[in-house]
Structures are given as structure tokens and as C-alpha cells.
């Protein structure tokens with residue numbers, strides 16, 4: 663059985679945990695370097711990217727995280743989690759000295775859809791988890807969401823909102839601008855887990 667960690671320093675990690683547990687994987691909360699070492703893959707939830715990166719530093723997680731990602735650990739970042747995984751944060755939206763893990767070859771602009779009051783929901787077309795399955799649109803919740811402003815060559819765009827890429831994948835790394843866990847729709851988690859399972863060679867459940 664594969665073990666999936668949910669970075670549980672700040673943000674809405676419980677909703678991710680609930681979705682993952684329903685998929686039959688072992689789920690652990692990651693708050694230190696030791697628990698990170700047990701994970702086959704890691705969810706980095708939404709929240710506040712500046713706070714999350716500061717807490718990672720404080721709990722001695724930043725360098726181990728970078729090292730595991732560089733060694734090919736799977737990760738799925740949602741909203742603030744996407745910001746943390748990105749290569750870069752576009753100038754004006756970057757907080758002073760804000761760093762990223764740099765694993766996913768995208769650049770993002772923070773808060774590009776506006777402030778909290780501009781939060782919105784939209785129906786997004788997503789690829790089916792299994793080929794041939796019908797794909798109902800997924801209800802996506804955007805809360806002070808980042809926009810992807812650059813995609814590197816290795817990036818596969820899995821979903822868009824208008825012209826804007828909102829779900830991207832690069833091998834075992836996936837990220838969404840919005841919160842897929844809030845609506846309780848498990849499909850993006852399932853899509854990511856399928857890739858993790860394929861590459862790790864172990865079975866889910």
C-alpha cells in the first residue's frame with residue numbers, strides 16, 4: 663500500500679486527508695522531516711504560501727522537501743501548494759524574499775484573480791480518471807487563487823478555465839490553481855494517485 667503525506671502545517675489539510683482516506687491509501691500528516699521520509703507522495707494544500715514556507719523552514723522541512731522533490735517524490739499542490747511547487751513567482755505578486763520549492767516548471771502570479779471577495783466557483787472540464795469514462799465537469803473553488811503565467815516544455819495542461827491553464831502535470835507532480843478538495847470531488851486526487859501508483863510500482867489499497 664502506498665503512503666501519502668499531507669503537509670499539515672497550515673491551511674485546509676483535513677479535507678485532503680478525508681478524500682485520500684476514501685481512496686484506500688495510507689495517509690499521514692507531515693509536520694517534520696521524519697514523517698516526510700515515509701511518504702511515496704505528498705499533498706501540499708491551499709492556505710497561505712508565505713506562512714507555509716516560513717513554517718517549513720521553522721520545522722526543518724524546507725531542505726528535506728526540496729531534496730525529496732529533486733529525487734523524484736510525487737506531489738500534488740493545490741492553490742498555495744501550487745505556488746510552493748512552482749519554479750518562480752512573478753515579480754509584483756512575490757512577497758519580499760518569498761521562496762519556492764522550484765520543482766514544477768511553471769511561474770505563477772499570486773492572487774491574480776483578485777482578493778478574497780473575488781473568490782468564485784466554476785465548472786471545469788477535467789480528463790477522465792480511466793480512459794473512456796465520461797467526464798462530468800468538476801466544480802472548482804477559486805479562493806485568492808494564483809494564475810499560471812508560464813508553462814515549461816515538460817508541462818501538460820490538464821484543464822483550463824477560459825484560456826487560463828488551471829490544472830497542470832509534470833510526471834508525478836500535479837498542481838491546481840483552485841481547491842479540488844472543497845467540493846469533495848475526488849477525481850483530481852485519483853488522477854494523481856494513478857500516476858504515483860504507476861511510477862512507484864506499488865498497489866493502491
Ligand code: GLN
Nearest residue numbers: 708709710711741742806
Ligand atoms: N493567495 C494565497 C497565497 O498566495 C493562496 C490562496 C489559497 O491557497 N486559497 O498563498
